[in-house]
Amino acid sequence: MTELKHYFAPTSLDQAVECLKDGDVTILAGGTDLTPQSQAGRIRIKRTLMNIRHIPQLSGITLEGREIRIGTLATITEIMEHPLVRQHLPVLVEACNHFASDQIRNAATLGGNICNASPAGDTLIPLLLLDARVELASMPEAKLYRHSMPLATFFVGPGKTRRSLCELLTCVRIPLPGEGHVAHFHKLGTRPALDISTISIGIGGTLREGVLTNVRVAFGAGGTGARGAEARCRHHRQGRRHRPRRGRTDRRRARHRLVSQGNDP
Amino acid sequence: MSLKHDIEFTLNGVKRQASVDVTMNTLAMLRDVIGLTGTKYGCGEGECGACTIQVDGVSLNSCLMFAVDCDGRELTTIEGLANDSKADALREAFVEHGAVQCGFCTPGMIMQADHLLHKHPHADAECVKRGIEGNLCRCTGYKKIVDAIVAAEDGQRTAP
Amino acid sequence: MSVSEKKTRIIEPDSLIGKRIPKMDAPEKASGRTRYIHDINLSGQLYGKILRSGRIHALIKSIDTSAARALPGVHVVITAADIPDQRPIGVARDHFPLKVGRVRSQRDEIAAVAAESEEIAEAALKLIKVVYEDLPVISDPEDAIKPGAALIHPEPHGADGTHLHLKQGTSIAHRGKADNIAMRFDYAHGDVVKGEAESDVVIEDTFRLHYVTHCCMGVSGMIAEFDASGNLLMYSNTQVPFLHKREFAEYLNMDPARIRIIQPPIGGGFGSKLDIYPFEIICLFLARAAKRPVKMLFTREEEFLASPTRQPVLLTLRSGCKKDGTLTFRQVHTLHDNGAYTSWGATTPFVMMQTFSSLYRVPHCDYHTAAVYTNNPYAGSFRGYGNLQATFAIEQHMDMMAEAIGMDSLEFRLKNAQDSGETTGQGMVFKSCGFKDCINTAAQRSDYSRKFKENEANRGKPGNIKHGIGMASMLHVGGGAKIYPSDGCGTILKMDDFANVTLITGASEIGQGSETVLSQLVCEELGLPISAITVVNNDTAITPWDVGVHASRTTFIAGNSAIGAAKKAKAKILAVAAKKYDAAEADLDLRGGFVIKAASGEVVVELSKLLRNLHFQDKAELVMTTFYYEPPSVHQGKDFKGDVSAAYAWASQVVEVEVDTDTGMVRMTKITGAHDVGRVLNRLGIEGQIEGGMVMGQGYALTEDLMIVDGVMRNPNFRDYKLVTAPEIPEMDIAFIESMDGEGPQGAKGVGEAPSICIAAAAANAIRNATGVRMFELPFTPEKVYRALHGQTPKRYWKPWKAE
16 A cells, blocks of 8 residues: 555656655656565555656766766666667676666666665676766755765665655766776676676776776675775786677686675575 | 556557556556456566567566556557567467467567567577567477577568 | 369378477467456456465464455455365365464465455455464474474364364364374385395485476466356366366365366466365355355465475485396385375375386385475475476486496496386386387487596596586376376367368367367378367366376377277268268278378368268268277276376486586586387477476476475565576477387377476486586585585485384
8 A cells, every 4th residue: 555645757857856855755767676566565655656757858878078978767778789888888788788688678777776776786886897976966945956976975785875865866977987997797697687686796997918907896796785895806817718709799808706705695 | 545647658559548546557557457468467576578568669577667657658569569460470480480388478478579579680599598588488498489589580570 | 074084183192290280279379369367357256365374383363354344345255264164175185275273384375355356355355364373383394204293283172172083084174183194105016125135236315306386377366156046167277177077066065067167278287287276265165155256366476375386305215236237126215295285296106106116127116105294385296296306316326326337327227228018017018118219319319428428537627617418218107197087088079061170178278289289180080181170178068078187198098089089980971972972981081171082092072062961961960979088007006006007108318517616507508308209299399398398397407496494485486486598498409209109199199297307317417427426406506516516515314214
């Protein structure tokens, strides 16, 4: 049973943040998490259900200066197929490719994935490696107010973020990775995608003349929550291995053995 | 009493209206409000793909979509695809290749396969297997389903 | 036109047998038009929902349904108290549909509601208040047999506190039991003591088989309606409509003649619909009380919780052989977790003893088993029915014994594989037998011997990916199984004025393609295209009796029944044609829709024309025939011996795996199967059955694990119960051995269950080949394999135990 009294589908960001003022709002984006959770009674829908899918400012993937801006409503499929992402952020494509199923990728939004902050959220790891920032909008007084923070700060713990109830996540901004940047995402599972991650991990850094610096490691499932770390990790390369995939171009993979904090499931 | 909302959308090419419970999912709307039972309930959690439909040109699980979110959108269900001659080759391939046993997963499979072939008209077996990874089947072991989808792309599919 | 100018038309011979024939219902299913039980709605119907226990083992102190009854839209709320003459169900009659006095497992049914909508029914359930008093939970069958263990079905107490020992013949549900033994079986042939004395090698190991469940894509459901005269109409997905008709009548205290069961197309069976379940009786109670049709459907979670599982088995096998490779004896003890109530899981020993006694030549065999009550979910019948569990143990021992005597494992198997003409210790008479052909074919096609040696040699080499190859074979009934008074099937056949056939058969279609195979057999007999036939098979008011879809019997028995009726029709047609066209019956035949001269293929008359002439003449006649086929098998004696099936079938499967020793992940890369099917009827259909069965076996071996902890099901959903998905399937190479069974329809034997049976055993052998480590417990998840590879899994031994 819900306390639901209003359904609202704003068509502008101003309308949305105005509605969010009283904080008693459940936000509907892709719905792939909200639908089963609310039907099973694990999430109670609040007084207002606000569908943000009709707000144009929340969509789109664009290059703005030296940043890629991904709107909160971008679906996982849209992200992994976008030329900008494929060219500049292959580790994000890698994670998206291991996300659920095609049907869910077509509907699940980046914003939803971020705000759920599940340790098993696959997109979160590459975003942390890439030093992504989230932008939040609200209307504390009479007009639209935006502020941003690093994703690593945005996450507080499993399922917990710094988004207050009257804020809306509008987009994610990712700085274009520098020269020599490499990053990989790995998810442990017997299936290519459909498993919710039991252990997931990402590692990125700058590779120059065979040496990896500025290493960033992000743990997802199996750790204590998605978080990044400036890692002084004990690692040794096992050399580069060419692993040609059928029908795809060769990709170089550097294999690293890490100190794993994964708990045995 | 539960909150209702009126929506207007296009279903299988026909514009229509519906009055739906705001908390209802699209699968329940299709089956119980509109009365189209071709789309199946398999799990209600997006894990089995039996409820797959197409919305604005992409496939998704109708059990994971709020009915109110259909407002202003274009939906295609298996009933709509059954009347679409471009999908004939796919349907015939399923029949000819023995890809149907109990048939319960079949509508969802075909909806997903149709979408997959639109995006990847020359999908090979590996691409098809990844493409239907969100559709469970307990009867066939998937092999003939994959064969059918690969064969269909050789049929009379036209480019989107 | 003069006689000499008249052109004679020749019809060339053709056959439907062995062809790839698409399933007749496939076009409807591919269009989403097929109406499954979920899609059927009767006007005026109410929706039924069941309140399930909130406890695992507890006394029911009180149930207050007043608030539920008062909810607008609720028509009926029932508990056991409302049905004082409730009768217990199940083979042991230990199971009240609505629980009386206590709950014994998580899925126990406490109360039920019929309401205007599903939503209202669910809301009503939440308003029912139940007070429980918890009892200790028994979640391990080994605990259930310890002296002093709490009883799951204790004998009732009288008012003065003493035990009431009710008389034998009263059901267990009423009189309880003095112990937790639900059922036991003892079997022997030969003398295992002698067998052991003759052995040069004796090995003994414990194997543990886990819980898995059917996961039919269509959830369970039923619609029940009593008409104005009290006749009952049920829409049910039962696989045994005639048996159920009789049983429902008993449970409702009705005349079976007043019960009609209609079977809508089913969303998967696999043996899950062979027993009567509480929800079905409860749905009938609701319909009777509400005087309205009641539709009851499970949610997927309920489907996990309340469907029967595969029988979990704890098994200790002691096997012996001589150093020349001859098998000497098998001694087996098994413990079956019966769960809280008895269903067909408890009777899996019937099939297991067939495997223990007769898979390979075994002169001496001894098998003791007990099914014991616990507070876990109960097991039912599931494709393969105990044979997977037995084969898992036997086929690992075959590899182990071969290694112990230094014999090649293939040679060892061939030495002990039976031939046609042999009779086993259990009394099975092998007529058509392709066992050795299966082994050789699977081995050759997979290059088994070479790969086996190569993989062994690679074990110690560097690299984390190891390849393995393993083999296992299976024996299963292929010509029905005479476990019921009759193992037969009836057919009614009629032909219309246009030479179209209607085949009315008692055999149900459960997605396996029986409808198409039966059509093929009849059209082959009558020389008609497959488009000329309609099959009616889903209404007990119309179709003749069939015992049901189980034991892989339908093609064989319903097939022979259909052919019998078709042969009679053909004989009548040819007799009429012979008379009319002045020919000898023996010189005529039916082909391509015509009556022809058998020798030349020359057309005599179009069949439809002949039939119209027959109909519209002075002595009008139609072609209508019937046939009841009872297979020439026998009932087993009290010692479980006898030739229980009219034919037996074999399969050998070679499984190839890739083991990542860093992570424990096992990938099944290829399955090569050789199946003795007697004869291939519908090539498309049989391939589909085998591929599906192989992948089901893959799930059993690698990915599926229904986790029950302290009686609680931890993963009743697809997110955490892992069915095999499309990207995970192996390459499948399937060969058919056509041993042409003399009794089988066109020589065919049953195959429905065969393909799942040996996969886990072959996978175990493959993992051993790859890594040197042998896995005795299922499933082979990465965690389990990793631990085994690192020596972290103590080898468990279960001391053989026999119920006294």
